[in-house]
Amino acid sequence: MKPSLTDQLYDRAALLLRSDEVIASLRLTHEDKSKMRGACKHLADALDGCVGITLQQRWQDFEKTVWPRWASNIDRPCTLWTWGARVLVPARIVVPSMEWLCDLRVNQWVVRFPEDDVLVQQHTLLLQATAGIRWASPHSRHLAVSSGLRLLLTRGYTTLNEIQDDDLKQLSTHYSKGTDVLDAALCALGVFPRTPRHGSTRHSRRRLLTVSEIVDVSRTPEAFRVITVLYLEAYVARVSDSYTTRRHKAIAFAHFWRYLAEKHPEVTSPAQVRPLHLREYIPHIMAHALTVRRGNKTEEKVSITANSWLTDLRTFFSDLCAWALEPDSPFAHFAPPTVPLTRHSLLGLGFEKARERTRARITATVLDLEREMPAIRSFALRRWNEATVRVASLPASPKPWTQETDSFWDWALLELLVQSGLRIERLPISPPSTSSSARCPMAASIICSM
Secondary structure (H helix, E strand, O other): OOOOOOOOEOOHHHHHHHHHHHHHHOOOOHHHHHHHHHHHHHHHHHHHOOOOOEHHHHHHHHHHHHHHHHHOOOOOOOOOOOHHHHHHOOOOOOOOOHHHHOOOOHHHHHOOOOOOOHHHHHHHHHHHHHHOOOOOOHHHHHHHHHHHHHHHHHHOOOOHHHOOHHHHHHHHHHOOOOHHHHHHHHHHOOOOOOOOOOHHHHHOOOOOOOHHHHHHHOOOOHHHHHHHHHHHHHHHHHOOOOHHHHHHHHHHHHHHHHHHHHHOOOOOOHHHOOHHHHHHHHHHHHHHHHHOOOOOOOOOOOOHHHHHHHHHHHHHHHHHHHHOOOOOOOOHHHOOOOOOOOHHHHOOOOHHHHHHHHHHHHHHHHHHHHHHHHHHHHHHHHHHHHHHHHHHHOOOOOOOOOHHHHHHHHHHHHHHHHHHOOOHHHHHHOOHHHOHHHHOHHHHHHHHHO
């Protein structure tokens, strides 16, 4: 194991020597290795001008000052300007921040390293684990693998076994995509001795997020945060205080604001939005909704998720224009001259047929579940009985919670739902002391899956 350069005094010669050793081991052509050495020299030139005593301090300054300029195509030293970082970061020569690493393609950085490299081995484990998660889309599995690699690199972990529950909580707070799939993969690998958890179960918040926190989590661009917070707070007071509703609306708005920031940076307020912007946005969000859809890919060309997002956006502009007419309204200078998205704008796009297909799919699922329910109940009871027999044949365990207890709560929760007809969405808001999901992770997994 080579001594770490991270916390040592910055030494350009030692840095280039270590980077040359890493490049020599990469699975690249001689020409590409030569280009990568040149990129490392350009990176060292940049680090020479950064503030800090140690290599890590200079890297942190590089992330904040030099990299943003290179990313904006300002003063780039060469065409392959990212290749220096592709050596230093996966080789653990420096420790990057999650803010810097979140938008970079770490999967592609890792594959060129030798097969016996620890990071490559962990990458392979993640690929194998996520491949078995059938309910996740290929896109979600890809995001999960990327998130796992980012955790290893930013936390300085060597293997996946070092990842903690708190790491996933922090990851899903700011970079939520793929976290549920990563959680399931880590459980499959035995990293967590429990069943997979959904985001809300993983966090187990003692309080709900405020409107401002929801807007922050949704990654709303800075220019549109004020109006988003203002509208959601007014919506809670005037229309509905449903927590799920304001979360869904914040996500729908954030998609549109990010689109404007990318495609129309000159638009910095809802007052500048015109029907033309929405006509361009509709095919964009319909295509995006198909890429983030969970489950197996189908031949359907329209997702009702896009319809939900567009309906929330239509409601937003309709409310905004109406509320702006009130005396001394805080929405007055945010309202556009006319409502840019109407109900007629969403006709003829295939949403009606998509909703019909969804209803038919749900009906078929319910009928299938009714046919299989006797077998499911029998299986749960059999697992409990088998666990009881096994526990009776083993020495007494000091642990108060056993596999027999887990199996009992699986059966009990299932019977509770069947016999009482209790709606499943009512369970998470029950007090922890009366909910089996708070005491039994396997019961919690049934709640999430149903």
